Amino acid sequence: MKTTKTTQVDPSKIMQIGTGYFATKTLLTAVNMGLFTLLAKSPLYGQEIQEKLGLHSRSLYDFLDALVALGFLNRTGIKKTSIYSNAADTALFLDKNKPSYIGGILEMSNNRLYPFWNNLEDGLKTGLPQNETKNNGKSLFETIYTDPVKLREFIEAMTGVQKGNFIAFGKEFDFSSYNTLCDIGGSGGTLSAHVYLNNPHMKCTSFDLPPVESIAKENLQNMGLSDKVDLLSGDFFTDPFPKSDVITMGNILHDWGKSDKKILIKKAYDALPKGGSFVVIENLIDADRRKNAFGLLMSLNMLIETAEGYDFSTSDFEEMTKEAGFGHISIMPLTGPTSAAIAIK
Known part of the structure; x- marks a missing residue:
């Protein structure tokens, strides 16, 4: 039978x-x-x-x-x-006394994000952020950048969640034909630091808002790199990007809606020479939107945290960069769910 x-x-x-x-x-x-x-x-x-x-x-x-x-x-x-x-x-x-500490993102998750996620349903129904914005009308960045304690916590969180990826990028990306790099929204200067540590011929600049500079300076001092990485203050929407062979953005584009993403991509294009590289380090969602659950959940976190931000797929990146004029596109897997998306001018 x-x-x-x-x-x-x-x-x-x-x-x-x-x-x-x-x-x-x-x-x-x-x-x-x-x-x-x-x-x-x-x-x-x-x-x-x-x-x-x-x-x-x-x-x-x-x-x-x-x-x-x-x-x-x-x-x-x-x-x-x-x-x-x-x-x-x-x-x-998770030992705070080690340079490998990544707990900053977990501290911020505990102290800020965890309660906000209780309102995910409200966010899905309204399309509105569910963080501090809900109470005082200020955006995420207005709230964080005017509070030194929250700002430090935020920068340590962003540094912790991306440190392994920045190290991998510094080691694996081929910098042999490049001499200068500018990290847009460079936060604590960690990406620039690890690019320099693995490629000492590179002149690296970390570009971010003025309140960040003192924290970045402290981080670089702790790494013994005060005279190796330049810090430049400015607003990446209103100020031109410094001319560089490589322009990087680590977890920057996902904070913004499509029109703002395109503005930043075009500014990167304009700052690069022919053959220059625009590199975005993000939790890129796979083109079929089935595998990178973390990237999709992080996009929901952008709903919680921002007015229009969202995480994007490899296909979205290719579409936006080619519209700006970039040519060859490639993806470099880093650690876990994170990749470096690379567009060549």
Whole structure:
């Protein structure tokens, strides 16, 4: 007798995603409290962690052991005999005292973004941002750039989320035929720094608004690159781009609507020589819009955060850059869901 194999429909994916905020908030809380930075100094008993972080005894071990189960902590013993230490990835990326720290984006997610996402439905129905703008009418950037604390948090977040990509770009892009680079919206100067570190013949300039300069200067001092990377203040919508062989933008275009994207792309085209490269480092959505879930979710975050911003696909990039006059287009995968889209003048 012939049997037919049936596919078992399983609800586990629905439950995992639907309750995913349990794990998300647990990790964000641990980062925000500095748990991984604390454990980077030495492994600790649970009660020692409780004392140092000012935690209540109720749920102490549930919290710590959840981080063990999620793979962020290692543990020997159990409950009162437990000794906790960082897993390899948290030790490298979530210790605030290491240059590899990427927790800035997680701190901002905890302190700003997490509550705003509760209003995603409102955003989908109105098309309006759901962040600070909702309360005082100021845009995201007006709100952040007038508050030194929020500005520093924002820059550290942007640096953290892109640091691995900037390092990969600095190593993998062929700079042999170029001498100058300008990073538009250069934030903390990290992209320029890693391009220089891997290509010391390059003269790099980080271009951003005046309030950013002091933070970028501090970052470059900490990296020992104060005299290696130039800082230039200006507004990339109102000021001309510096003439350079390479123009880069890291997570800049997705902040803006299509018309503003086109303005910035055309300004990049005008600032480049023939054969120059325009490079955009973003969570580029695949042309078929099926694979890069992070890029699509980041585009929803642009709904939450901006008036018109959205993440775009490789096809969108090709269309906009060719309209501006660029010729050859290529995509360089970097880390995770991020790529460098390259357009040649």
